[in-house]
Amino acid sequence: MFSTYPGQVVVDHPVKVPIEHRFDPYVDNGGTLLSIAGEDFCVVAADTRLSEGYSINSRYVPKSVKLSDKTVISMGGCYADCLTLTKKIQQSMEWYHHAHGKTMSTAAVAQMLSIMLYQKRFFPFYSWCILGGLDEEGKGAVYTYDPVGSYERESCRCAGSASSLIQPFLDNQIGFKNQASQKKTLSLDQVLRITKDSFTSATERDIYTGDYLELFVITSKGVEVQKMDLKKD
Amino acid sequence: MTSRLQQTKGGFNFDNHVRNTMMEGKGMGIPKATKTGTTIVGLIYKDGLVLGADTRATAGPIVADKNCEKIHYLAPNMYCCGAGTAADTEMTTALISSQLELHRLSTGRQARVVTAMTMLKQMLFKYQGQIGAALILGGVDINGPHLYTIYPHGSTDKLPYVTMGSGSLAAMSVFESRFKPDLTREEGISLVQEAIEAGIFNDLGSGSNVDIVVINSEKVEVLRNYAKPNERGVKEASYKFQRGTTEVLKTSIRDLVDIKETVNIHTSEAMDIS
Numbered sequence: 001m002f003s004t005y006p007g008q009v010v011v012d013h014p015v016k017v018p019i020e021h022r023f024d025p026y027v028d029n030g031g032t033l034l035s036i037a038g039e040d041f042c043v044v045a046a047d048t049r050l051s052e053g054y055s056i057n058s059r060y061v062p063k064s065v066k067l068s069d070k071t072v073i074s075m076g077g078c079y080a081d082c083l084t085l086t087k088k089i090q091q092s093m094e095w096y097h098h099a100h101g102k103t104m105s106t107a108a109v110a111q112m113l114s115i116m117l118y119q120k121r122f123f124p125f126y127s128w129c130i131l132g133g134l135d136e137e138g139k140g141a142v143y144t145y146d147p148v149g150s151y152e153r154e155s156c157r158c159a160g161s162a163s164s165l166i167q168p169f170l171d172n173q174i175g176f177k178n179q180a181s182q183k184k185t186l187s188l189d190q191v192l193r194i195t196k197d198s199f200t201s202a203t204e205r206d207i208y209t210g211d212y213l214e215l216f217v218i219t220s221k222g223v224e225v226q227k228m229d230l231k232k233d
Numbered sequence: 234m235t236s237r238l239q240q241t242k243g244g245f246n247f248d249n250h251v252r253n254t255m256m257e258g259k260g261m262g263i264p265k266a267t268k269t270g271t272t273i274v275g276l277i278y279k280d281g282l283v284l285g286a287d288t289r290a291t292a293g294p295i296v297a298d299k300n301c302e303k304i305h306y307l308a309p310n311m312y313c314c315g316a317g318t319a320a321d322t323e324m325t326t327a328l329i330s331s332q333l334e335l336h337r338l339s340t341g342r343q344a345r346v347v348t349a350m351t352m353l354k355q356m357l358f359k360y361q362g363q364i365g366a367a368l369i370l371g372g373v374d375i376n377g378p379h380l381y382t383i384y385p386h387g388s389t390d391k392l393p394y395v396t397m398g399s400g401s402l403a404a405m406s407v408f409e410s411r412f413k414p415d416l417t418r419e420e421g422i423s424l425v426q427e428a429i430e431a432g433i434f435n436d437l438g439s440g441s442n443v444d445i446v447v448i449n450s451e452k453v454e455v456l457r458n459y460a461k462p463n464e465r466g467v468k469e470a471s472y473k474f475q476r477g478t479t480e481v482l483k484t485s486i487r488d489l490v491d492i493k494e495t496v497n498i499h500t501s502e503a504m505d506i507s
Contacts, residue, residue, distance in 0.1 A: 054399050054437045180480040193469035205296045207437040233433045233440035233463045
């Protein structure tokens with residue numbers, strides 16, 4: 001016989017016990033994204049790997065979507081939620097265009113996204129959003145969000161699985177933190193080099209980042225898309 | 234006054250089962266087993282066997298080591314691939330390797346693979362799966378080549394081709410498609426390389442390079458980094474910091490030891506050479 005502890009009840013027949021079934025709708029599909037605002041340009045970059053647990057669902061699933069000639073949105077987290085949220089934004093932008101006869105500005109989209117996210121405060125979209133684009137003055141703008149809509153305009157931000165690896169590097173190279181050098185404006189070429197190196201380095205150390213890198217470069221001329229290979233292991 | 238003699242109980246003590254169910258009832262579950270982020274394989278070919286492993290060590294979602302060694306030396310004629318908790322595979326194989334050497338000296342003979350397998354499984358069973366070591370043991374002895382899998386709880390299988398770790402399904406799909414008995418050395422190495430690469434590219438817990446060890450009755454070839462399909466490209470820019478990037482705010486130098494030098498000048502005396 002087992003030795004008993006105080007309060008234990010020992011029975012010799014099967015017992016009915018309530019089993020709690022829980023609805024667990026969220027899944028983390030991994031991936032990393034970043035956005036850097038320049039003087040007259042904005043870069044939005046994201047890897048294209050879609051993972052689940054230790055498996056790869058797809059090597060090429062773009063995380064960034066062009067919303068207009070001036071705005072690009074990038075989302076990481078639960079891909080299902082990201083897809084629906086993107087669709088909602090695009091549909092709202094189309095209604096706006098019909099109602100007002102013009103494309104929504106980056107700042108307007110930024111606020112709308114915050115409202116949309118907070119509307120599902122009690123069953124959130126599990127998506128980490130970064131909105132990149134040009135503001136009404138033509139300067140680069142980056143807006144970062146949390147899953148329930150808190151947002152802020154910043155000069156550079158990364159989100160996703162390797163964000164804690166890349167953000168300190170960006171703070172040092174773009175924000176010139178923790179070093180004595182003078183702040184200088186970075187050219188588009190320098191920003192692209194920093195972005196590519198951020199992703200190759202993140203791919204080395206984060207298992208969820210890799211496969212391909214898609215770069216959206218937003219300038220006054222429009223949106224240009226570049227694709228680059230990353231390590232596939 | 235007589236007192237009843239407390240008879241010593243034999244067999245296993247299941248008191249911890251009672252404790253565990255009580256803990257679960259209070260909401261504290263059993264600690265989750267850490268995933269084995271690895272692909273390790275072994276196969277027997279015409280003249281011996283080939284062992285293979287990837288070289289990625291993970292700590293959760295982060296790559297801790299991009300080029301670690303997962304094929305451990307056990308004896309001159311035996312090597313062991315390890316998946317699971319890195320410390321456990323290291324220590325277990327080192328311990329049994331040491332025991333095998335003493336065994337060799339005591340018996341005066343080359344150790345048999347089944348001896349190593351028995352030592353490993355008896356130790357792992359004793360610890361009831363708490364030692365997270367999933368091993369592929371391969372070696373050639375007087376009875377020919379032998380390949381075993383050893384699971385953390387102590388069970389073993391003897392097979393002509395095996396895979397273990399989180400990438401085992403990817404690797405096994407390659408083996409099940411292309412393995413046949415009596416492969417040549419080149420075919421065996423090529424198949425092992427393909428199986429490990431399947432794990433490297435399709436499993437997130439495995440990555441980097443392919444390590445291979447070929448054992449036959451005459452020699453052992455350790456082919457460390459046999460394939461390197463994931464070399465890092467050249468960086469876009471150099472991030473070397475110039476002198477002065479870290480500002481020196483204050484400099485203070487303090488002598489720790491007071492050095493007083495006194496020089497004695499005295500008339501030199503001639504050397505005594507008598």
